[in-house]
Amino acid sequence: MTTRPITLNNKTDQATLPRQQMGRGLPRYPANGALLEQAERLLALSPNRLCGDQAERQSLSFSFEDVELDMRGQRWDEQTLNALHKLAKSTRWRDELDRMIGGERINHSENRAVLHMALRHRESGLPFPEWATEAVDSSLVRMRHFAGAIQSGTYGNADGQPYTDLVLVGIGGSMLGPRLVYEALRPYWQPQLRLHFLENLDPAEFSDRVEVLNPHTTLVMVASKTFTTLETLKNAEALKRWMAAAGLDQEQLNRQFIALTAATGRAIEWGVAEEQVFPMWSWVGGRFSLWSTIGLPLMVALQPGTFEQLLEGAGLMDRHLLDADDQHNLPLHLALADLWNHNYLGAAGRAVVPYSHRLSLLKSYLQQLEMESNGKGVDEQGRSLPHHSAPLVLGGVGTPSQHAFFQLLHQGTHRIAVEILTIGAPESELGDHHAWLNANAQGQIEALMHGSAPSKEDAQSRVEGGQPVTHIRLNALTPSALGQLLALYEHKVFILACLWGINAFDQPGVELGKQLAKARIQPISFKP
Numbered sequence: 001m002t003t004r005p006i007t008l009n010n011k012t013d014q015a016t017l018p019r020q021q022m023g024r025g026l027p028r029y030p031a032n033g034a035l036l037e038q039a040e041r042l043l044a045l046s047p048n049r050l051c052g053d054q055a056e057r058q059s060l061s062f063s064f065e066d067v068e069l070d071m072r073g074q075r076w077d078e079q080t081l082n083a084l085h086k087l088a089k090s091t092r093w094r095d096e097l098d099r100m101i102g103g104e105r106i107n108h109s110e111n112r113a114v115l116h117m118a119l120r121h122r123e124s125g126l127p128f129p130e131w132a133t134e135a136v137d138s139s140l141v142r143m144r145h146f147a148g149a150i151q152s153g154t155y156g157n158a159d160g161q162p163y164t165d166l167v168l169v170g171i172g173g174s175m176l177g178p179r180l181v182y183e184a185l186r187p188y189w190q191p192q193l194r195l196h197f198l199e200n201l202d203p204a205e206f207s208d209r210v211e212v213l214n215p216h217t218t219l220v221m222v223a224s225k226t227f228t229t230l231e232t233l234k235n236a237e238a239l240k241r242w243m244a245a246a247g248l249d250q251e252q253l254n255r256q257f258i259a260l261t262a263a264t265g266r267a268i269e270w271g272v273a274e275e276q277v278f279p280m281w282s283w284v285g286g287r288f289s290l291w292s293t294i295g296l297p298l299m300v301a302l303q304p305g306t307f308e309q310l311l312e313g314a315g316l317m318d319r320h321l322l323d324a325d326d327q328h329n330l331p332l333h334l335a336l337a338d339l340w341n342h343n344y345l346g347a348a349g350r351a352v353v354p355y356s357h358r359l360s361l362l363k364s365y366l367q368q369l370e371m372e373s374n375g376k377g378v379d380e381q382g383r384s385l386p387h388h389s390a391p392l393v394l395g396g397v398g399t400p401s402q403h404a405f406f407q408l409l410h411q412g413t414h415r416i417a418v419e420i421l422t423i424g425a426p427e428s429e430l431g432d433h434h435a436w437l438n439a440n441a442q443g444q445i446e447a448l449m450h451g452s453a454p455s456k457e458d459a460q461s462r463v464e465g466g467q468p469v470t471h472i473r474l475n476a477l478t479p480s481a482l483g484q485l486l487a488l489y490e491h492k493v494f495i496l497a498c499l500w501g502i503n504a505f506d507q508p509g510v511e512l513g514k515q516l517a518k519a520r521i522q523p524i525s526f527k528p
């Protein structure tokens with residue numbers, strides 16, 4: 001096969017790369033040859049020709065409940081999609097899904113079941129093992145009771161005063177989900193209780209948090225699946241010292257610390273009273289734990305019923321994952337787009353851009369969900385992967401991101417897939433702001449897809465187009481719609497792991513740095 005030299009500032013020239021250089025090799029699929037031919041064919045088409053036939057491309061949009069995936073901006077067509085469907089089928093991801101729902105220990109490296117979906121089993125009605133659903137139900141009853149008592153003021157501090165503030169202390173999966181949901185659902189906040197977040201070791205964050213808190217009316221929720229995480233334990237200890245310095249005695253302190261953890265013994269040993277420990281389970285992964293007791297601060301700080309609506313939305317998406325056939329399955333299509341873009345079209349990453357101020361934390365949440373789950377270099381058998389796994393996830397909110405990194409998306413040398421989210425109904429009116437917000441999203445989508453008119457422009461101003469774009473529309477940012485969206489991403493991650501042959505549910509790579517930090521900690525002395 002003869003090739004022209006690679007011209008890095010022309011993304012369509014990737015079509016001329018030798019096959020083995022399109023990405024880092026390819027997954028071990030028998031269908032690779034056919035798919036590479038498709039990739040070459042589509043990359044050679046001008047973006048305008050690719051996007052041309054709107055009628056045909058209508059079939060490249062998928063919707064379910066409050067979520068619509070408009071995937072007409074992807075560099076694919078029905079032929080490609082058919083080939084990708086065949087490939088996905090050959091990986092038997094649905095069999096793995098059945099094993100997951102059945103409670104089999106599909107997280108082989110940790111020998112654990114993976115049952116975060118059972119946390120919303122009432123809403124999906126899927127057949128999880130009874131031992132899991134019973135544990136979930138009794139935990140939810142206890143959480144609801146506790147949240148109600150705090151909200152009504154019947155459960156206050158040791159002196160009977162109602163709490164004014166909650167602090168969630170945690171990091172990673174024990175922080176990112178609750179924080180994203182709290183920020184996203186601001187219209188559902190309880191007016192008399194404010195939720196705060198403390199995650200970083202940096203003392204600057206600690207002092208910012210306590211500055212606005214009253215030590216006597218602050219309830220601390222220490223969220224840690226393992227109850228060994230350095231940042232979380234250090235911050236919890238610092239809060240305890242801060243309260244003790246304000247004069248709280250042991251009884252008062254006991255009342256103001258709650259633990260959300262799978263390591264109940266460790267939490268008690270650390271000093272949380274047994275009746276203040278809310279257990280979670282080894283079969284819920286940290287980054288999938290928002291729906292468990294890790295969500296307790298949300299149940300307390302959001303209006304009654306809001307957390308349940310979030311669960312309901314996620315449960316609807318779980319049911320959809322199982323019931324919808326491949327041709328209409330939203331999580332499957334999101335996964336196929338990632339596979340196609342990163343393994344076949346050579347995209348270096350994916351930019352997630354919600355045109356919603358309330359979703360400004362979505363990028364960080366997805367970075368953990370996707371990169372910690374699927375950022376792996378070996379397959380389930382421990383063999384080195386011959387191909388890329390999770391892409392880099394970058395992003396930020398629209399419109400500010402347009403004035404930050406969009407230049408690179410439009411004219412840079414990397415192919416970057418883009419996911420643009422918009423919300424149909426605005427939360428509040430401010431003249432024509434919402435209309436402008438969505439018009440900007442639409443304008444960017446068109447520019448990314450089609451680029452500028454080929455005719456008169458000089459090379460410097462020409463926008464080439466052809467960046468793969470998915471437009472996700474949510475009807476409104478309700479708790480249910482948010483639950484649907486987050487479960488959609490969870491399922492995409494699961495399907496991709498099946499397609500790539502990796503375990504999405506462990507994270508051994510993050511341990512080394514933790515060990516090295518422990519070996520290096522010494523009192524730091526500053527010379528005057």
Ligand SMILES: O=P(O)(O)OC[C@H]1O[C@](O)(CO)[C@@H](O)[C@@H]1O
Pocket residue numbers: 171172173174223224225226227228229232286287372507510
């Ligand atoms: O909930 P824990 O046990 O404190 O862990 C916090 C986070 O740390 C990690 O283990 C990564 O270091 C994540 O997977 C997890 O969500």
